[in-house]
Amino acid sequence: MVQRGLKNVVAAETSISLVDGENGQLIYKGYDVKELVSTYSFEEITYLLWHGDLPNVKEQRDFSELLKINCNLPPYVYQVIEALPNDMDMMSQIRTAVSALGVKEFSWKPNIEQAIRLTAVIPTICPSERNCPFFIICMASILLIMQGAVLKVLSHR
Template sequence: MVQRGLKNVVAAETSISLVDGENGQLIYRGYDVKELALNYSFEEITYLLWYGHLPNSKEHHQFSVLLSNNRVLPPYVYQVIEALPNDMNMMSQIRTAVSALGVKEFSWKPHIEQAIRLTAAIPTITAMIYRKISGKEIIPPNLELYHVENYLYMLTGELPSFTHVKALEAYMILTMEHGMNASTFASRVVSSTESDMVSAVTGAIGAMKGPLHGGAPTGVIDMLNEIKEKEHAERWIRRKLEKKEYLMGFGHRVYKTCDPRAEVLSTICQRIGQDDAWLNLAGYVEKMAILLLNEYKPGRKLYTNVEFYAAAVMKALNMSPDLFTPTFTVSRMVGWTAHVIEQSLDNTIFRPEARYIGNQPVEC
């Protein structure tokens, strides 16, 4: 029987993460992602995914310095970015710039030093391309800032608030890894040919560009924009449900219960939402929507998915929709590189079969 899209086909073994859709769990290296996103930094969770354990304070400091010291791009990559046309899709520009990093140091077997170089470089690449397209002066990286803080600084040219850094950091921790998704599978397929890490993540970026995988959650932003105020939420949602229209940001094809990533972002937004009107509105709309979904669709168990709070966080940060998928890419670079390294440690080339359904040979 043909399993279209390889659905439910186990193609690899991994110790990096577990996506448990039935029980609503996402596990990184044996740790529940809820605990990690609420209590640790981007650097600490990156270290966990690459090295297999959480860092102590000395390791955390040394690793953070190493990551920040690799933010500066080689001069020729700046030239490549400057030469790319502004009407070229932003993800295509990112893919091209990342590909340009593939110098001799990446010709060896994948290892963590290469992962550090790519993960440190991609926020710089993304911010540079965004500001170039926007007609703004390019901001060089600030080596004194942490990873997420520096990314926001390079996008805006201003030091971000603590509230915004914590919201984006939680989002990026929650999206840096998610099992054998399309882009991660693409990276492992390329790596399985014993190609280099840059080629593998370039393939992953190409997969992420597709709207079925890395599509921006603009529908959620449209919904929140239309609701505008808390007092409008119930009436707006009821009208949607009575028309049997889809409520954006609710339900997930993998998680059959609460999406753990959405749960964490909801908690983060409750902690800091009082300081941000948009996050405050999003938290209220979530509660009202779940209440009404249970009323209109009893037994369906429709909960908030990560897309809902991704939209809320991005909007609170005043991020252009053009930055949604690129920011997802900035975080997922950690997971891709972890999988490329794991693939190289016990490699078998991916070579599935295809059933031929074309014409048989015709006799002359």
């Protein structure tokens, strides 16, 4: 008999997150995602994923400022977003707008500046979704994918 699905299959090991399907929990850096999204800001959660701890007041202010100076989109990207269908899902909007930014900004190999820029522009692309729990979980997933490059750069600073 063939077993269907991924039950008891480990796709990857990580110290960043834990999926406890039996108890309905998703945990990032020791925090239940439900607690994170109801208590902390997008910037605080991002900082937690990148640095392993929630930021203190100064760290949060500095990190928020860094994202703020990197969040502007070129006018042509706004035109692309405006041309998208009103019923397009959020992830498709993000994918399309980031693709429109082009290879000039996001060339291979990923680096910390690209991670900061991408993290900053995505809430600009979907501003109404910024505090939506689904949005924060999606962003956390994107950040986790990028984290390998980010951690390598941070560890060499």
